[in-house]
């Protein structure tokens with residue numbers, strides 16, 4: 001199948017990731033889903049290969065590559081285990097927030113451990129008041145006697161139990177126009193008053209823990225504030241667009257490739273009427289649609305990432321990639337299950353998991369409704 005044009009170094013990276021995934025991830029992909037356990041040891045191994053800090057400059061212990069290379073890594077892992085890729089994808093949210101908004105001191109303190117995979121990162125924005133309504137966050141951060149005191153509850157946070165370093169947003173007061181103002185804070189696991197709460201039992205993207213983070217009079221020094229006071233919501237939205245939505249797109253591209261490849265394999269092996277079902281035109285149509293969805297998602301995703309890396313204002317292109325890829329992954333998984341007949345719903349095959357994983361990519365990083373609003377907003381501007 002023709003590939004997008006990647007550089008030689010990027011192709012080499014893809015090969016390294018593919019070998020790693022086949023050796024370390026494929027054998028445990030089903031178990032990760034069944035047991036819903038984050039294989040922290042495999043995450044640490046990814047760190048030694050540079051995946052945890054792929055886009056972090058070498059001076060902070062990273063691999064010094066970019067978001068395209070990151071997408072290659074996420075795509076390759078998600079071809080077999082999107083839930084595991086989700087752990088890395090969210091780790092990168094915390095990394096990116098510190099890399100783009102941290103002081104030199106914060107970068108030197110946190111990035112080497114995060115980039116090497118010795119520590120796991122996260123970003124906590126969503127609250128029970130609604131993830132789409134970022135301005136509705138109730139978690140508060142009060143500045144008292146030179147210390148920030150945080151109180152509130154975050155929900156649906158990936159890596160909530162596993163993250164060592166989480167960037168948490170909280171309401172710090174009001175801006176000059178009386179609107180709520182937010183700050184972002186770097187919180188370390190084990191800080192008194194900061195702890196994981198209930199863990200969700202998701203049907204998709206299992207293995208990546210999702211749960212509450214509780215803040216009860218959690219006190220941190222001024223050095224925990226990330227970026228300017230009042231800039232927390234902007235920081236979170238920019239990080240989610242740049243790294244979250246492009247990451248979810250890349251994960252969906254991996255799921256789409258999984259659907260395409262599993263469908264082709266099954267269609268060639270399953271014999272009906274004395275010949276493989278690949279000879280049936282109805283099945284060929286399903287395969288063709290799977291291929292078109294995969295290639296379109298891939299083009300949109302890598303194009304949007306390329307635009308972002310070139311410094312373009314491309315929120316709509318990123319939203320389009322995320323919207324199309326996540327929805328296409330659901331369509332493609334359903335189609336693959338259909339073409340497999342009864343086998344499609346058997347857990348001996350991974351396609352049922354692909355459908356569940358694809359469904360779970362839709363709200364993560366912003367729902368399809370919200371993506372369409374971003375696209376329409378820029379189109380109508």
Ligand SMILES: Cc1cc2nc3c(=O)[nH]c(=O)nc-3n(C[C@H](O)[C@H](O)[C@H](O)COP(=O)(O)OP(=O)(O)OC[C@H]3O[C@@H](n4cnc5c(N)ncnc54)[C@H](O)[C@@H]3O)c2cc1C
Nearest residue numbers: 123124125126130131132156157158363364365366367369
């Ligand atoms: C697997 C997973 C992992 C996640 N990881 C993280 C994480 O690490 N950190 C984090 O902060 N959050 C995380 N989230 C939360 C995620 O960002 C939110 O689920 C998402 O933003 C939607 O918020 P909500 O679930 O509160 O839905 P709501 O915001 O309550 O939305 C409910 C419905 O209203 C629709 N809607 C909302 N606003 C509008 C509008 N303006 N116009 C039209 N329709 C609208 C939505 O599309 C949806 O259908 C994760 C979620 C999932 C599922």
